Structure formats: C-alpha cells, structure tokens
Amino acid sequence: MQISLFIAHSIDQYIAAKNGDLDFLSLVESPGEDYGYLSFIEKIDVVIMGRKTFEKILSFNIEFPHSNIKCIVLSSQKLNDLPKNVELYSGSISTLISTLESEGYKEIFIDGGAQTIHEFLKLDLINNFILSSIPVLLGEGIPLFLPGYPTQNLKLIKSQSFASGLVQNHYQKV
Secondary structure, eight states: OEEEEEEEEETTSEEEOTTSOOGGGGGGOOTTOOTTHHHHHTTOSEEEEEHHHHHHHHHTOSOOTTTTSEEEEEOSSOOSSOOTTEEEEOSOHHHHHHHHHHTTOOEEEEOOOHHHHHHHHHTTOOOEEEEEEESOOOSSSEESSOSOOOOOOEEEEEEEEOTTSOEEEEEEEO
C-alpha cells in the first residue's frame, strides 16, 4: 500500500493563511497547468482528509472533486448531507489503514490538513511526499508540518520547476 501526500505550501511551509485562506494558491494558476495532479489522482483508490479540509472544499461551491473515489473524512463530529462516496471515520488511523489494506486498496492520498498529516507522520505511514512550493512568504499561517513526529529519511525522486515559479519536489521514504 502506498500512502501519498500531494500538497502545496508557501516557501515558509504554510498550507494556508492563519484564517484558513488559500488565496496564495492563485499566484501560480496557469491555464491548462495542473502540476501533475490529474495524473496523480487517476491512480488513487482512497482519499483521506480532515474535517476542516473537507469543509473548506465544500465552501468552494463546486462539485465535490472526489465523488468518484472512496473518500474518508476524519471527524469526531457528525456531518450532514455528505456527498456520494464520502464517509466519516473517528477511530484509530492504524485500524483504518489496516482495514483499507485488507479491503484491497493500494493507493491512498492524504489531502490534508495539518492535523491529519501530523497523525500519519506520527505513525510513519506516508511513503510519498509531493510538495509544491508556491513562491510567497506568508509569515504566519497553518504549518505544513506540526512538531512531534519521528525522524523519517526521504530520497528526492524528482524536482521540477515551472514558469509560474512553483517548484515541485517528489520524495519517497527510504
């Protein structure tokens, strides 16, 4: 089973402004450029995200982007009117991953946010890190990595820069 993180962040490693705003992502919008996301998501069996990330996606007033993939939202709160293929989960991450593996799922995408990423890092579960650096310094915000996870050695697999200034690095766990 491969568990991947595919996420954009500011140069100073924030995934959102302090208030959760994502406007800085528009700095690298370019017609026809998806930075490899579509080819990445085609291979994914399951998307896992935290409740705040899920609610942020819903706030965009677009069709839910993961409606054709099993999507698990980590939340201890009850949420109403869930889109098709979305289920809530409030148990142990280890149990969730064991269950998904026993059900035959092979490719998992961690879609955020910071707390969800942190829980997977604490358990040393992420195999692939596809990190897209946006050329902006936010100064403060929601950090990509929260402190308190074990050291994890990574190998740079690919680095690509784009005309927009975005630099994408793909690391694999050693």
